[in-house]
Amino acid sequence: MENFQKNETLRxxxxxxxxxxxxxxxxxxxxxxxxxxVATSNYNLGHALLQQWPNYIAYFISFTTxxxxxxxxxxxxxxxxxSDARFMFYNGLLLLLVSIVPFTTSLIADYLNTxxxxxxxxxxxxxFAGISGTLLRMWIYATHNYQLLKRPxxxxxxxxxxxxxxxxxxxxxxxxxxxxxxxxxxxxxxxxMVVYLARLKYHxxxxx
Amino acid sequence: MENFQKNETLRxxxxxxxxxxxxxxxxxxxxxxxxxxVATSNYNLGHALLQQWPNYIAYFISFTTxxxxxxxxxxxxxxxxxSDARFMFYNGLLLLLVSIVPFTTSLIADYLNTxxxxxxxxxxxxxFAGISGTLLRMWIYATHNYQLLKRPxxxxxxxxxxxxxxxxxxxxxxxxxxxxxxxxxxxxxxxxMVVYLARLKYHxxxxx
Amino acid sequence: MENFQKNETLRxxxxxxxxxxxxxxxxxxxxxxxxxxVATSNYNLGHALLQQWPNYIAYFISFTTxxxxxxxxxxxxxxxxxSDARFMFYNGLLLLLVSIVPFTTSLIADYLNTxxxxxxxxxxxxxFAGISGTLLRMWIYATHNYQLLKRPxxxxxxxxxxxxxxxxxxxxxxxxxxxxxxxxxxxxxxxxMVVYLARLKYHxxxxx
Amino acid sequence: MENFQKNETLRxxxxxxxxxxxxxxxxxxxxxxxxxxVATSNYNLGHALLQQWPNYIAYFISFTTxxxxxxxxxxxxxxxxxSDARFMFYNGLLLLLVSIVPFTTSLIADYLNTxxxxxxxxxxxxxFAGISGTLLRMWIYATHNYQLLKRPxxxxxxxxxxxxxxxxxxxxxxxxxxxxxxxxxxxxxxxxMVVYLARLKYHxxxxx
Numbered sequence: 105m106e107n108f109q110k111n112e113t114l115r116x117x118x119x120x121x122x123x124x125x126x127x128x129x130x131x132x133x134x135x136x137x138x139x140x141x142v143a144t145s146n147y148n149l150g151h152a153l154l155q156q157w158p159n160y161i162a163y164f165i166s167f168t169t170x171x172x173x174x175x176x177x178x179x180x181x182x183x184x185x186x187s188d189a190r191f192m193f194y195n196g197l198l199l200l201l202v203s204i205v206p207f208t209t210s211l212i213a214d215y216l217n218t219x220x221x222x223x224x225x226x227x228x229x230x231x232f233a234g235i236s237g238t239l240l241r242m243w244i245y246a247t248h249n250y251q252l253l254k255r256p257x258x259x260x261x262x263x264x265x266x267x268x269x270x271x272x273x274x275x276x277x278x279x280x281x282x283x284x285x286x287x288x289x290x291x292x293x294x295x296x297m298v299v300y301l302a303r304l305k306y307h308x309x310x311x312x
Numbered sequence: 313m314e315n316f317q318k319n320e321t322l323r324x325x326x327x328x329x330x331x332x333x334x335x336x337x338x339x340x341x342x343x344x345x346x347x348x349x350v351a352t353s354n355y356n357l358g359h360a361l362l363q364q365w366p367n368y369i370a371y372f373i374s375f376t377t378x379x380x381x382x383x384x385x386x387x388x389x390x391x392x393x394x395s396d397a398r399f400m401f402y403n404g405l406l407l408l409l410v411s412i413v414p415f416t417t418s419l420i421a422d423y424l425n426t427x428x429x430x431x432x433x434x435x436x437x438x439x440f441a442g443i444s445g446t447l448l449r450m451w452i453y454a455t456h457n458y459q460l461l462k463r464p465x466x467x468x469x470x471x472x473x474x475x476x477x478x479x480x481x482x483x484x485x486x487x488x489x490x491x492x493x494x495x496x497x498x499x500x501x502x503x504x505m506v507v508y509l510a511r512l513k514y515h516x517x518x519x520x
Numbered sequence: 521m522e523n524f525q526k527n528e529t530l531r532x533x534x535x536x537x538x539x540x541x542x543x544x545x546x547x548x549x550x551x552x553x554x555x556x557x558v559a560t561s562n563y564n565l566g567h568a569l570l571q572q573w574p575n576y577i578a579y580f581i582s583f584t585t586x587x588x589x590x591x592x593x594x595x596x597x598x599x600x601x602x603s604d605a606r607f608m609f610y611n612g613l614l615l616l617l618v619s620i621v622p623f624t625t626s627l628i629a630d631y632l633n634t635x636x637x638x639x640x641x642x643x644x645x646x647x648f649a650g651i652s653g654t655l656l657r658m659w660i661y662a663t664h665n666y667q668l669l670k671r672p673x674x675x676x677x678x679x680x681x682x683x684x685x686x687x688x689x690x691x692x693x694x695x696x697x698x699x700x701x702x703x704x705x706x707x708x709x710x711x712x713m714v715v716y717l718a719r720l721k722y723h724x725x726x727x728x
Numbered sequence: 729m730e731n732f733q734k735n736e737t738l739r740x741x742x743x744x745x746x747x748x749x750x751x752x753x754x755x756x757x758x759x760x761x762x763x764x765x766v767a768t769s770n771y772n773l774g775h776a777l778l779q780q781w782p783n784y785i786a787y788f789i790s791f792t793t794x795x796x797x798x799x800x801x802x803x804x805x806x807x808x809x810x811s812d813a814r815f816m817f818y819n820g821l822l823l824l825l826v827s828i829v830p831f832t833t834s835l836i837a838d839y840l841n842t843x844x845x846x847x848x849x850x851x852x853x854x855x856f857a858g859i860s861g862t863l864l865r866m867w868i869y870a871t872h873n874y875q876l877l878k879r880p881x882x883x884x885x886x887x888x889x890x891x892x893x894x895x896x897x898x899x900x901x902x903x904x905x906x907x908x909x910x911x912x913x914x915x916x917x918x919x920x921m922v923v924y925l926a927r928l929k930y931h932x933x934x935x936x
Contacts, residue, residue, distance in 0.1 A: 534745065535745055535748070535798065538746060538749030539752065539753055542749060542753040546756060612792070615752075616791050619752070619753055619791070622756050622759075623759035626760070627761045631768065634764075634768050635770065636764075636768040636770050638770050639773050700770075
């Protein structure tokens with residue numbers, strides 16, 4: 105039975121990896137060759153490409169954020185022995201939210217130069233808040249009474265990870281609200297959070 | 313030879329997982345940033361986003377349904393020792409049907425606000441009936457004379473799974489017909505079936 | 521060193537599986553919800569859906585053909601011990617050709633109702649001929665002097681597989697030419713070849 | 729701990745493989761059925777298809793280049809024992825750059841027949857320079873003090889690989905500049921570099 109559950113956990117992890125890999129690659133559709141109608145020169149094309157800068161920034165932030173979320177997801181699975189029905193439900197919710205990132209990315213890129221950029225930035229941040237919050241929920245559930253842990257609890261940074269994921273969730277949420285006041289704050293915080301989330305360590309061993 | 317077949321079964325399972333993961337992610341294309349022609353305000357964008365609600369519901373139901381079908385597919389493979397040519401044929405049919413889900417999803421989302429929503433809902437439900445029916449066919453074939461079972465037959469819930477898959481297949485089919493009478497019934501039943509199919513257990517062990 | 525090569529072969533096989541799975545799923549884009557401009561009824565939508573029949577047939581043939589090619593690819597790898605640089609080159613060529621299938625599929629679906637259906641059918645068949653021919657080339661190379669075989673040569677159906685792949689390659693090529701004379705022959709032969717290629721056995725063991 | 733890091737390295741490798749496989753397959757969207765408005769003949773369609781030749785060349789070069797980069801990536805991982813945080817960062821950067829290839833490919837294909845082909849060719853080459861340069865950076869970091877090597881350093885072609893990747897990076901960069909002077913040089917060099925990069929051997933064993 106124990107073996108069975110390991111198998112289940114592994115397959116869920118592999119399936120999740122596949123969804124992460126596809127989502128991160130689908131962001132590519134965000135980048136489109138500009139469709140110039142007049143006969144173009146190098147100058148015209150260069151100008152049109154530069155005007156697409158919101159797409160490049162949105163692409164960069166979304167790509168790095170999904171990458172970092174994947175990293176955290178797989179570090180979490182590294183300290184988890186088995187999953188149960190409820191944990192798989194949370195995991196499915198995480199995949200559903202990550203799969204929406206290409207949508208909010210195109211939203212923020214399309215409307216960055218319009219008066220509606222505030223709402224699109226708020227939605228963009230809110231989705232990241234939801235993703236971060238789901239990771240937090242998974243962590244609290246897995247470490248509660250150490251029920252799903254693989255490694256000895258003393259090796260696992262239970263509290264510090266909980267605090268870190270709480271901080272990132274709150275930050276994303278607050279910035280979503282602030283998007284209506286401070287333009288571009290969402291981009292800046294999005295980049296900072298990538299660095300922040302990249303550094304989380306789930307256990308005490310000195311591994312990546 | 314036994315080893316060989318295990319290898320075959322494993323590869324088919326991995327390949328199927330890949331197709332499931334890609335299909336579930338391709339649903340993302342269902343969600344598109346609204347293309348507003350006039351200079352927009354937050355209010356305009358919010359309004360346009362809210363009007364896309366059929367897309368969100370269709371996305372949610374299709375995502376969770378494919379996820380649950382994947383879960384059932386992989387629970388079934390957990391109790392199966394080997395596959396043969398005919399089982400692989402059924403599996404290929406399952407993948408073909410699952411790959412059509414993004415199509416019927418866009419159909420129901422595009423036509424939900426039109427008088428043609430009845431037909432699109434019927435097609436949507438009918439495809440799920442076909443998928444559920446193929447799972448049922450695979451189960452009947454695999455458990456017939458216990459020919460493809462890995463675990464001792466007494467451990468496997470042969471009859472209860474057969475009944476459950478029969479119920480879900482019939483329900484989807486009936487609701488497909490009722491779509492012409494009761495609008496939105498398909499959405500409601502689609503959600504209920506996700507919960508129902510998520511709870512199926514293929515063997516007696518207390519695992520996920 | 522031997523271990524190393526096994527590893528190489530395995531990774532190439534996994535990578536190929538990924539490309540096959542993605543290609544087969546990208547065919548989904550062939551199926552699009554009809555874009556009706558007038559307020560529609562169930563009848564209108566049903567009519568528009570029926571008019572898309574070339575898409576459904578093309579989708580079905582392409583899906584089953586890629587599935588069968590994947591099956592043959594992986595049966596071939598089952599009897600191969602290791603790959604070398606040249607075999608990997610052939611494998612890369614196979615992936616390149618398979619990745620073009622979504623393109624020729626949309627070509628034949630878009631032009632089936634036009635006078636240009638002959639050319640599109642010819643191109644469709646010609647690509648399958650190229651894919652089948654590449655599989656044949658891989659087989660001839662791998663079995664030449666038994667250099668890449670894993671199993672004892674006597675267990676491997678070297679000659680019969682070579683003959684079968686030669687037959688399928690020639691058939692696809694001939695039908696490509698006949699497309700200009702006999703309309704729809706390509707669809708018919710495409711379906712027949714799926715059944716034919718599904719039955720090839722690469723070794724004498726009674727496995728799938 | 730050592731086991732743990734192997735696990736990390738393996739998962740990063742698998743995730744990277746997924747991204748490579750998806751990127752190489754997404755290039756397919758580069759190939760579109762021409763949309764002819766008038767009732768067409770075989771001749772019209774053939775003519776329209778031939779006029780898309782820049783798409784075919786760009787598709788071919790991008791496909792083979794990503795394939796060769798994947799090959800080099802995985803040969804590099806074959807001689808690496810473990811990865812650390814910084815190596816994973818470089819790997820993430822590599823994936824980000826490879827994911828942009830479909831964008832620059834559509835850029836060069838769309839503008840090849842326009843006066844802007846020079847700029848698009850320069851950007852196309854520059855991205856390949858960035859990818860090759862990132863591989864070089866990964867190699868320098870991994871082999872510095874032999875810190876990340878799996879195999880005995882004497883078995884690894886540390887210097888010759890460094891030189892080769894330096895040559896390819898410089899070549900791509902120089903050709904990016906020359907694109908403004910010599911049209912089509914980028915296509916020619918792109919093809920030559922595929923052959924050049926396909927031949928790199930990362931260790932002394934006679935394996936693929």
